[in-house]
Amino acid sequence: MNFIKYLNNIKLFLFLIIVVIIIFDLNIILDSSLSNILSSLIYINVLTLITTVIFLVIGYLSQKKKYKILFNYINNQSDEKKYAITDCFYKIIENKVNEHEEELNGLREELQEINDYMTKWVHEIKIPIAVLEIISKRVSEIEKEERLSKDINIEIKRIENLVDQALYTSRAGNYSSDFLIEEVNLSKVIKEVVKKHKYLFIYNKIEIEISNTDVNVLTDKKWITHIIEQIIDNSCKYTNKFGKIQIYTLKDDKGTQLHIKDNGIGIVPQDIDRIFDKGFTGENGRKRTKSTGMGLYISKKILHKLSHNIEVVSSANKFCDVYITFYNLSDYFNIT
Secondary structure, eight states: OOHHHHHHHTHHHHHHHHHHHHHHHHHHHHOGGGGGGHHHHHHHHHHHHHHHHHHHHHHHHHHHHHHHHHHHHHTTSOOOOTTSSOHHHHHHHHHHHHHHHHHHHHHHHHHHHHHHHHHHHHHHHHHHHHHHHHHHHHHHTSGGGHHHHHHHHHHHHHHHHHHHHHHHHHHGGGGGGGOOEEEEEHHHHHHHHHHHTHHHHHHTTOEEEEESOOOEEEEEHHHHHHHHHHHHHHHHHTSOTTOEEEEEEEEOSSEEEEEEEEOSSOOOTTTTTTTTSTTOOHHHHHHTSOOOSOHHHHHHHHHHHTTEEEEEEEETTTEEEEEEEEESSOOHHHHO
8 A cells, every 4th residue: 555545545534624724714814803913824734734744644654554464464474463454344354364265275175186086087997998908919819800909009098198198187286296306318208108109100100210319307207208298199190101200309508409200290370379278279189189188288387397398390281390498407496
C-alpha cells in the first residue's frame, strides 16, 4: 500500500477538513468585527494544514503496518494476529484462508491417490505384457506364424512405451525430488534404447547409424533414457520403410549436442513452433498415428529443469533433426 492509495482511501475525510477550513475562514472574513485578525487567520490555517499532514503520515504508517501484518499472516510468514485492520476483517480473512487451505489439502490428497494408483497400475500392467512377450516367442517358433509374432511384438513395445509415458507423466508434477545428477555415458544409454526398440527397426526395415556417442555428460540417467526413447520412438513412427535414423554428437564451446536425425516425413512449417505444446499432435500425428501430444511436452519440461535444451530442425518430406544440448556450465544445485 503506497501513500497515494492511502490518500485515495481517505479522500472523504480530507474533503471534510477542507470544507471545515473554508467555512471557518469565510465566517471570520465576513464578520466585520473580526476583519482585523487576518494574519492570525493565515497562521491558524497553516498550523491546521501542518497538523493534518502530520496525522496523515502517522495514519499512513499505522495502516501500512497493519497491512503488512495481514499480508504476512495470509502468506504464513507470521502468527501475529493483533491489530490486523479490524477484528471483524481479520476473522473474515482467517475463515477464507482456512477454507482455501482445506480445499488445497483435499486436492493434494486426491492427486496423491491418483499418482499412487497410476504407479500401482503401471507395475501391474507389466505382468500381462511380460506374458504376451512369452506367448509371442512361442508363436515365433511356428514358421508360418513368424509375421504374426512380429506384429505382436510391435504392439507390445507400443503398449510398453505408452505405459512408461503414463508413469513418467504422473511423476512430472514432482520430478525435481526424483532427480539424481550423475555422469552418464550417452553411448550406453542409446544402445539400451535401441536394443529395447529393435523390433521397430527390424519390422520397418529402418537402418540406424550411431557414431561419436561415447561421451559423458552430467544428467539424470533415468529421465534422459526416457526422453531419448521418446525421440527415437517418434523417429520410427514417422520414418518410412527402408528409412534411416542417425544418432551422433557434436561439441562446441557451450556444450555437447546429441542429434537424433531421420529421413522421414518431417514436420510441416506451421507445426514446427508448436510441437512442444501440451497435447499438440500436429498434422502428421493426426494422419499417420494416434499421437497423445504429451511425449515432447514432458521431455521439454524435464530437460528445462535439468538445465538442458531441446530443439528441432525439420523440412517436410525430407528430414527431422531433434537435438538435446548438454551445457558445460549448468546450475545443477538448482535442480536438486
